[in-house]
Amino acid sequence: MLRLWINRPFAAWLAHLPSQCVVCRAWPSRPVCDACVSRFAPPTDRCGTCALPVPPGVLCCGECVRQAPPLDACLAACAYAWPWPDCIAQFKFRAEPGWAGPLATLMRSAPWVEPALERCDLVLPMPLSRERLRERGFNQALELARRLSPGKTDARLLLRTRETPAQSDLTRAERLRNLRGAFALEPLRAEAVRDRRIVLVDDVMTSGASLFSAAQVLRAAGATHITAVVLARTPLPG
Numbered sequence: 480m481l482r483l484w485i486n487r488p489f490a491a492w493l494a495h496l497p498s499q500c501v502v503c504r505a506w507p508s509r510p511v512c513d514a515c516v517s518r519f520a521p522p523t524d525r526c527g528t529c530a531l532p533v534p535p536g537v538l539c540c541g542e543c544v545r546q547a548p549p550l551d552a553c554l555a556a557c558a559y560a561w562p563w564p565d566c567i568a569q570f571k572f573r574a575e576p577g578w579a580g581p582l583a584t585l586m587r588s589a590p591w592v593e594p595a596l597e598r599c600d601l602v603l604p605m606p607l608s609r610e611r612l613r614e615r616g617f618n619q620a621l622e623l624a625r626r627l628s629p630g631k632t633d634a635r636l637l638l639r640t641r642e643t644p645a646q647s648d649l650t651r652a653e654r655l656r657n658l659r660g661a662f663a664l665e666p667l668r669a670e671a672v673r674d675r676r677i678v679l680v681d682d683v684m685t686s687g688a689s690l691f692s693a694a695q696v697l698r699a700a701g702a703t704h705i706t707a708v709v710l711a712r713t714p715l716p717g
Contacts, residue, residue: 498510500512500515501562501565501566501569502515502519503515509581510566510578511566511581511585515562516585516588519557519560519561519562519563520556520557520558520563520585520589522589522590523558524536524537525553525554525555525712526538526539526540526543526553527539527543527552527553528543528548528551528552528553529542529543529548529550529553529687530553530554530555530684530707530709530712531712531714531715532558532714548687548691548694549691549695549698549705550679550690550694550705550706551704551705551706552591552595552705552706552707553684553687553690553706553707553709554589554590554592554595554706554707554708555589555684555709555710555711555712556585556586556588556589556592556710556711557589557710557711558711558713558714559683559711559712559713559714560714563710563711566578566582567582567682567683567710567711570582570619570682571682572615574615576617576619576622579619579622579623579625579626580626582623582682582710583622583623583626583627584626585710586623586627586708586709586710587627589708592708595678595706595708596628596631596678596708598676599631599675599676599677599678599704599706600631600675600676600677601631601633601636601671601672601675601676601677601678602624602627602628602631602632602633602677602678602680603624603632603633603636603637603678603679603680603693603697604618604620604621604623604624604634604637604679604680604681605620605637605679605680605681605689605690605693606618606620606634606638606639606662607620607639608639608642610642618634619682620680620681621634623682623710624680627678627680627708628678631678633671635665635668636664636665636671636672637662637663637664637665637679637693637696637697638662638663638665639661640660640661640662640663641660641661658688658689658692659692661689661692662692662693662696663696664696664697664700669700670700670701672697672700672701672702673700673701673702674701674702674703675701675702675703676702676703676704676705676706677697677702677704677705677706678705678706678707678708679694679697679706679707679708680707680708680709681708681709681710682709682711683709683711683712683713684707684709684711684712684713685713687707690707690709694707
């Protein structure tokens with residue numbers, strides 16, 4: 480029995496060890512305990528197509544009414560506010576892909592995410608450029624997607640064709656122009672999305688420009704329904 484335990488994959492073995500909540504320091508706990516998830520990731524009324532917070536009873540924000548995005552639905556697990564930026568930074572920038580499990584669990588527990596994953600045909604992680612992938616060592620969106628739906632995740636269908644300049648000071652329209660041509664489908668497999676329901680996965684949604692650009696590529700290739708599932712949604716500036 481001991482030999483079987485030792486021979487298990489390291490990540491699976493590590494998941495059974497006691498942990499401490501990084502927020503409240505509760506012990507033993509998951510990396511973020513249930514109490515902190517309830518406190519810092521409560522269910523929130525959000526726009527159905529860009530996931531910005533909206534008043535109760537409102538289904539769509541004013542911006543999406545004026546200019547409908549190419550997404551049929553957009554679901555976010557939490558706001559990009561403390562403690563989540565710290566957790567995401569550990570995951571993304573400090574070479575700690577073990578965070579993918581607990582963060583994917585948080586995403587899956589968000590309203591409507593489970594049905595979206597069950598109904599879709601493909602789960603596509605937002606791709607990184609070669610330069611960013613080489614720098615980081617892994618694609619955080621792929622790690623999340625594999626834990627959300629391993630059987631439906633396809634890491635090689637949606638491609639990032641080029642890196643784009645920093646977009647922090649650009650409007651959403653300018654960001655969309657900046658990202659034009661930044662995504663493409665694998666040429667020999669482009670038909671794989673025709674008449675399919677797609678879930679796009681990413682860690683943080685800021686303006687939505689990257690997700691919208693990727694969704695436009697999928698829509699042009701014949702996808703019938705596109706849902707974005709993200710871990711955290713940033714608020715509007717100001």
